[in-house]
Amino acid sequence: MITIDNNYLKEQIASHLGKQLLYSEETYGMLCVETTKESIISLLQFLKEHSELQMSFLTTMCGIHYPDHKGKELGVTYHLHSLVNNIRVRVKIFFSEHDCVVPTATTLFDTANWMEREAFDFYGIKFEGHPNLKRILNVEHMNYHPLRKEYPLEDATRTDKDDHFFGR
């Protein structure tokens, strides 16, 4: 009988990914691994179809933007959950904002459809092979991706406010 815990999960992921496992860490009880966008689908498929782990539930996925990480500005975070073993994992990929084409996960999870559309809408991440990749929450004629860090929440042209004293 194998105990399915974060260590076992990490071993399995490491043996599957090999050198493609760029980083792994356990924070707040959840294992977090980073891989490349080339091997993300094979990893998701491996976790989904693994006979012991059975991580077949895609809880959520979302984009993230780190403008200072050169060459790895944009990222996608997947949260997988095994309802059988009650174990979760967070898988991340990072890539350049000039080459933000990622293979779609809709082939594995139907639920990834809208999640990917959301990540496309807010971060401009293009999911290759997505059946219907268009904006989902914002209007279609919008010409930018609002959750990227270069779009400040407040009007950047405002000069009447000086937030300097409040550490902003």
Added chain:
Amino acid sequence: MNDIANIPNNNKAAKGGDSKESISGEFTTLNLGPTHPATHGIFQNILQMDGERIHSTEQTIGYIHRAFEKLAERRPYNQITPITDRLNYCSSPINNIGWQLTVEKLIQADIPKRVDYMRVIIMELARIADHIICNSVIGVDTGAMTGFLYIFQWREKIYELYEEACGTRLTTNVGRIGGFERDFSPTFHTKLKQFIKDFPQGLQEFSNLLERNRIFMDRVINCGPISAERALAYGFTGPNLRAAGVDYDVRVMNPYCSYNDFDFTIPLGTQGDTYDRFMVRQQEMWESLKIIKAAYENLPEGKYHADLPDFYLPPKDQVYHNMEALIYHFKIVMGETKMPAGEVYHSVEGGNGELGYYLVSDGGRTPYRLHFRRPCFIYYQAYPEMIKGALLSDAILTMSSMNVIAGELDA
């Protein structure tokens, strides 16, 4: 949006259409929404109708998108609680407390048992209120107005309880990071005792009107079914998943707020149709009431908030007379509290499913990234599949039984 213009009227059933079913091989485009009175919210569905049957559906969402995830990147942690109110506004206390739990997980706070129990009481009241709205509206959509009118007085009682606990009714902003802003008042205790005593009768009355009503059953059984397998593929959670027969409940699987202290069952359906969803919610209300009763009877003594001077506002009288209290007050109000850097995912069982918060902190005053896992955003995409081949009136019922809340859908 451009979709409306792109879909030609009466287009030939060439693209993916099954012309054998269609008498003339033509479809009628029907625009359901965005402000249709029967959809209870701003949802647009462009239906391709084959006679009376729905052939395909094109969904448009985002009409009340308010960019909460972006807003959250500019707000200190305690100012994000009111944003979460506006997600699933039928059960906002669950959203508030879920967010507070996420932050408490990030700062690894030690929360007193009393706070846990108080939160459980408030959250289960919210679940009852949420299910009351959903189930009574299913009744309304089948033409049964009576149940709705009678059971809504219990929702009103719950809102009065919220009012006693935090001063507001719909968008509650209840509690703070670390606990509650005040202890339950004597009026709260009186009203809660009255509620525990009287609600069973009210719920029973509603059950008697609908649960075994032949007309209602004939109307909702086999309406908008989904199999367990498809429900899981679509990321269903909450009552909708349980109606399909999967016993996934965050309260049981990953207990938070001392939920493991309470004895309750997870009601399950079998075929995931409107009737099962309705019945699962009905049973959950009984279970919630049981939890409230147990939590209230065993409400531990102690403080109603954790000892977190960096996050929990000091009492006002101390702010005026005590220097430390004044400093902490200023720091909290101005959002200058130091946060640990890290990433947290925390989820709670919301009114309609697993409500998750993925929080990335870089140690700044605001979250670096906050993503809400909104259950209905995720499961609403299964709607076209669920209503394919159904009648238009079934589509309305399916939507109301899925408990799609526009505020949560569009975030």
